[in-house]
Amino acid sequence: QKEVEQNSGPLSVPEGAIASLNCTYSDRGSQSFFWYRQYSGKSPELIMFIYSNGDKEDGRFTAQLNKASQYVSLLTRDSQPSDSATYLCAVKAQKLVFGQGTRLTINP
Amino acid sequence: GAVVSQHPSRVICKSGTSVKIECRSLDFQATTMFWYRQFPKKSLMLMATSNEGSKATYEQGVEKDKFLINHASLTLSTLTVTSAHPEDSSFYICSSHGRGLTDTQYFGPGTRLTVL
Numbered sequence: 509q510k511e512v513e514q515n516s517g518p519l520s521v522p523e524g525a526i527a528s529l530n531c532t533y534s535d536r537g538s539q540s541f542f543w544y545r546q547y548s549g550k551s552p553e554l555i556m557f558i559y560s561n562g563d564k565e566d567g568r569f570t571a572q573l574n575k576a577s578q579y580v581s582l583l584t585r586d587s588q589p590s591d592s593a594t595y596l597c598a599v600k601a602q603k604l605v606f607g608q609g610t611r612l613t614i615n616p
Numbered sequence: 617g618a619v620v621s622q623h624p625s626r627v628i629c630k631s632g633t634s635v636k637i638e639c640r641s642l643d644f645q646a647t648t649m650f651w652y653r654q655f656p657k658k659s660l661m662l663m664a665t666s667n668e669g670s671k672a673t674y675e676q677g678v679e680k681d682k683f684l685i686n687h688a689s690l691t692l693s694t695l696t697v698t699s700a701h702p703e704d705s706s707f708y709i710c711s712s713h714g715r716g717l718t719d720t721q722y723f724g725p726g727t728r729l730t731v732l
Contacts, residue, residue, distance in 0.1 A: 554721075
């Protein structure tokens with residue numbers, strides 16, 4: 509079992525719709541959870557971090573964490589073509605571990 | 617967030633040569649930096665944790681003598697790929713924690729290494 513699992517996609521969402529990305533993790537001792545966006549050929553850029561169960565909103569993004577289910581998600585409202593990228597979930601217990609990423613395409 | 621730079625952004629070298637990649641934290645002093653490698657369409661894999669003034673901590677399976685890390689100052693860490701071979705071709709990315717945010721990592725722009 510991979511430590512951090514994401515659906516590799518690709519996930520296609522129409523412009524203006526909500527994009528929902530999911531991530532599960534295996535280490536119950538994980539305390540910090542991150543979502544990064546990575547455009548092709550570029551390095552990851554931080555979108556959000558979340559530490560506590562529940563929802564955290566920042567602009568068009570909402571991160572959701574459920575530690576009991578070992579599940580973290582990222583919702584993007586009013587998706588734009590510029591949101592098309594690979595989204596990396598990262599989870600930290602002793603060290604930061606990345607999922608393989610979900611490729612998201614927003615269709616105009 | 618933190619500002620992290622890397623140099624060079626792209627390097628092409630012949631097999632057998634050594635390549636040095638620099639990672640700088642521009643707006644704060646970083647006692648710890650991280651080096652990752654990413655192969656095409658794969659996720660980031662932590663290679664080593666670079667500690668200012670002490671030896672780096674390497675992840676299992678990463679050759680210490682192959683990937684030399686030096687963190688001589690609070691703003692600069694270097695990764696040297698020694699005797700590079702085509703299988704070392706990859707995207708190398710460094711990161712650092714932001715000031716006061718010890719869990720959050722901010723990434724440099726990355727270095728694309730191609731070994732011929």
